[in-house]
Amino acid sequence: MEHTISITSHTDRTVTDTRSLPFGKIPTEHMFIAEYSNGKWNDARITPFQNLTLSPIALCLHYGQTVFEGMKAFVMEDGRINVFRIDKHHLRFTKSLERMCMPPVPKQLFIDAIHNLVKLDSDWVPKDEDGSLYIRPFMIATEERIGVKIAEEYLFMIVCSPAFKYYTKPLNVKVETEYVRAAEGGTGMAKCGGNYGGAFYPTNKAQQEGFDQVLWTDAKTHELIEESGTMNAMFFIDGKLVTPALSGSILDGVTRDSLIIIAREKGIVVEERQLSYKELVAAFESGKQVEAFGAGTAAVVAPIATITIEGTKYTCYTEDDANMYRLREWLLEIRKGIVPDTHNWNYII
Numbered sequence: 001m002e003h004t005i006s007i008t009s010h011t012d013r014t015v016t017d018t019r020s021l022p023f024g025k026i027p028t029e030h031m032f033i034a035e036y037s038n039g040k041w042n043d044a045r046i047t048p049f050q051n052l053t054l055s056p057i058a059l060c061l062h063y064g065q066t067v068f069e070g071m072k073a074f075v076m077e078d079g080r081i082n083v084f085r086i087d088k089h090h091l092r093f094t095k096s097l098e099r100m101c102m103p104p105v106p107k108q109l110f111i112d113a114i115h116n117l118v119k120l121d122s123d124w125v126p127k128d129e130d131g132s133l134y135i136r137p138f139m140i141a142t143e144e145r146i147g148v149k150i151a152e153e154y155l156f157m158i159v160c161s162p163a164f165k166y167y168t169k170p171l172n173v174k175v176e177t178e179y180v181r182a183a184e185g186g187t188g189m190a191k192c193g194g195n196y197g198g199a200f201y202p203t204n205k206a207q208q209e210g211f212d213q214v215l216w217t218d219a220k221t222h223e224l225i226e227e228s229g230t231m232n233a234m235f236f237i238d239g240k241l242v243t244p245a246l247s248g249s250i251l252d253g254v255t256r257d258s259l260i261i262i263a264r265e266k267g268i269v270v271e272e273r274q275l276s277y278k279e280l281v282a283a284f285e286s287g288k289q290v291e292a293f294g295a296g297t298a299a300v301v302a303p304i305a306t307i308t309i310e311g312t313k314y315t316c317y318t319e320d321d322a323n324m325y326r327l328r329e330w331l332l333e334i335r336k337g338i339v340p341d342t343h344n345w346n347y348i349i
């Protein structure tokens, strides 16, 4: 489909040093916006970052038709800017939108919008080793109507914000066996707003108990590990990389996918399968070395220090020679352009 993107630029704001601020607090100077009505995308444009005008009866405010993506741009070793796995993010966005009965965004529009926006705001991409530009494409239902229905009007937008290290120390997590994030047949595989809103209460409770995050379990048995917060759960058990197989209740993480591909290429045995917390308990109790980590765009690899299962705290292996750090390095080398990008994962701006 043909589309043009108009660009209204201004340079009033100077690049802010956001290192000391919480993640996502300061948006960059510009944003992308396009409007959907009468079955097509109209008026695609990049404008200075600005507030929206929305009717109080915009459907997104009531019935949760909101979907988002989260991806990153990095400065490579040679100074070029790279958006990591833009295709895979577009594919997941499309799947999420389909699940929420929202219209797809043509791939070329998605890519051109990100390309133009990141190029215009390229001064905001941190050059530091641990820095990146977080890119947030998202869509909301804007049709004005109080009645429950699938909207016929939407806004697709993209905003960006400089990002630095997400977690500064290994995490203490708890296996959640009371509340669930998602059930088979529900919306767990979609990156829709409601999944996150529903996770706040149990996560907040766990944080009040002193944990950083929860490890979700499946809705039926409360035994099978699913994922954690905004990360997929991965483990090294006996040197094998074990991670819960994708299902309708787990988000198909881009980092998870990348790490699995890299691990297999490096000769590591990867098992994507069901993983009961009982298997983890058995592994810990038999003295096996267990590494656990969250895999996600925000932190790449977030080491887990301890896992509390049914009230017992188990310690994971987090020493400097842990396998997970090697895996992270291999991924970073591709992103930085230090080794050849044999999978075409880097989209160069």
Ligand SMILES: Cc1ncc(COP(=O)(O)O)c(C=O)c1O
Residues within 6 Å of the ligand: 070, 227, 228, 229, 230, 231, 232, 251, 252, 253, 254, 255, 256, 295, 296, 297, 298
């Ligand atoms: C629920 C959930 N699981 C897993 C992930 C990790 O996915 P990705 O590696 O694509 O960031 C995210 C973050 O997007 C998430 O929100």
